[in-house]
Amino acid sequence: MAIDESIYTCKICTGLKADKDYNRFLILVKRDGKRKRKVLDYAKKGWSKRDRVRIATRELDTFINKLESVHKGDVPRLKGYVKTFFDSLPKTSWTTTKKKHYDNYIDASLGNKKIDEILPTHIEECMAKQSRDGLHPRTVNTTLEILRPLYKKAIINRLVLYSPCEGLKMKIPKSKKIVTDASERLREIHAVIMDAFRDDAFYRALYLFALMGRRKGEILSLRWENVSFDHSYVVLSDTKNDEVQKMFLPESVKSALESFYDPVGEWVFSSPTVPGSHINNIEKTTAKIKKKLPYFTLHYLRNVIVSAMAEQGQAAVSMSGALGHLSANTIDKYLTLNYLAGSRMASETIENIVK
Numbered sequence: 205m206a207i208d209e210s211i212y213t214c215k216i217c218t219g220l221k222a223d224k225d226y227n228r229f230l231i232l233v234k235r236d237g238k239r240k241r242k243v244l245d246y247a248k249k250g251w252s253k254r255d256r257v258r259i260a261t262r263e264l265d266t267f268i269n270k271l272e273s274v275h276k277g278d279v280p281r282l283k284g285y286v287k288t289f290f291d292s293l294p295k296t297s298w299t300t301t302k303k304k305h306y307d308n309y310i311d312a313s314l315g316n317k318k319i320d321e322i323l324p325t326h327i328e329e330c331m332a333k334q335s336r337d338g339l340h341p342r343t344v345n346t347t348l349e350i351l352r353p354l355y356k357k358a359i360i361n362r363l364v365l366y367s368p369c370e371g372l373k374m375k376i377p378k379s380k381k382i383v384t385d386a387s388e389r390l391r392e393i394h395a396v397i398m399d400a401f402r403d404d405a406f407y408r409a410l411y412l413f414a415l416m417g418r419r420k421g422e423i424l425s426l427r428w429e430n431v432s433f434d435h436s437y438v439v440l441s442d443t444k445n446d447e448v449q450k451m452f453l454p455e456s457v458k459s460a461l462e463s464f465y466d467p468v469g470e471w472v473f474s475s476p477t478v479p480g481s482h483i484n485n486i487e488k489t490t491a492k493i494k495k496k497l498p499y500f501t502l503h504y505l506r507n508v509i510v511s512a513m514a515e516q517g518q519a520a521v522s523m524s525g526a527l528g529h530l531s532a533n534t535i536d537k538y539l540t541l542n543y544l545a546g547s548r549m550a551s552e553t554i555e556n557i558v559k
Contacts, residue, residue: 207241216257220264226253229260235271242267262323269320269365279363282322283315289354297421305346309334319358324368327351331374345374386511387557390415393497393508394558400492407489409460410473414502416454416551417509424482426472428465433458454551512557 212221212230219233227247233240244263246256270279280288286306293299313330314322327347334344348369355367383389394415401408413423422440430439436453453461461472471482493500 207243217261217264219268220260222257222260226256229256229263231264231267233268233271240267240271259325262325265366266321266323279318279320281316281318283311285319285358285363286311286315286350286354289357292357297425302346302350305343306350309339310347310350319355320364322368324370324372327368327372341374341376345376348372348374383508383511386508387515389508390512390557393493393500393505396493396496396500400496401489405460405463406473407486409457409464410486410489411493412454412457412460414505415509416451416457417506418451419506420486420502424473424484424486428467428469428472431461431472433462433465452551454555456555 207230209230209232211223212228213224214222214226216222216229219231221230221232222228225247227245229244229246231240231242231244242263244260246259249256251259290299290303290306310330313333314326317326331344331347334347335341352367352369355364355369358364359367397408397411397415401411410423413426414420418440426438426440430441431453432438433453436455436458437450438453440449440451466474470480473483475481475483490500490502
């Protein structure tokens with residue numbers, strides 16, 4: 205059927221016009237000297253004018269995207285490109301966690317779509333389903349944490365022109381960070397750890413590491429080659445922000461590590477059942493602490509530590525350095541943090557509290 209271009213009198217942007225009622229839209233672009241056209245008819249949709257324009261604009265992006273792909277027939281489906289994307293990343297706990305999230309919550313909804321056909325609405329629907337299934341907003345937000353860098357790479361490789369993640373946000377409720385009477389709570393946790401593992405240096409070292417602000421993945425993936433007993437520091441290579449960090453090794457942790465040091469071993473916290481691997485599941489040993497402190501989790505310790513440091517008057521920069529954050533806050537986003545100094549200060553503060 206011939207397209208009557210004369211009825212499209214309202215210009216929205218380059219390549220997109222609408223009729224006077226903004227019910228029908230005409231996409232018109234030129235590529236290789238040829239005019240490419242497409243009509244979008246939303247007359248029977250119950251959408252507002254604003255939504256019709258917004259969706260038509262997205263359709264224009266998708267239309268151009270397909271035309272501009274270097275090899276249109278070679279544009280991969282998401283599930284194929286995800287494999288390429290993850291294979292190119294370092295094998296860290298971040299990669300493992302994100303790959304598992306994709307497999308469990310994204311692939312069924314988006315995996316069979318070509319990456320240049322995925323629209324923001326598709327991603328929004330995928331995330332909405334995750335929310336309906338009861339996932340926490342922070343977990344749902346992992347979808348964007350995966351797709352944003354994936355599409356950034358796809359743009360660099362000229363597979364797509366724009367990212368459908370642009371403008372999408374997940375509203376995450378603010379969690380309470382300040383713990384009241386944090387110094388007292390720190391003493392309480394320290395006492396329980398020392399009592400529960402007084403005859404077990406292996407797990408005493410593990411939980412004391414956590415008490416110093418280290419994340420579970422950073423602790424379990426620690427290698428003996430990255431522990432310096434002579435200079436009292438450890439090098440963390442598997443961090444949340446993918447940055448190698450040098451952290452202070454306090455005496456209480458060092459002495460526990462020295463008691464089971466294995467000069468030919470690879471992992472500090474090696475698995476007793478899987479040769480060549482580190483332990484992964486610490487629920488049973490954590491339960492020993494939770495039996496006396498029901499509120500206890502490794503991540504909660506980070507809130508306790510930063511709150512205790514605040515009570516002792518430590519600066520935000522020191523607190524961020526101790527926890528391994530890239531920056532203290534938005535204002536300080538260009539500040540390079542001294543992780544070693546921050547973690548040393550945290551260790552001294554903690555040890556002063558628990559004495």
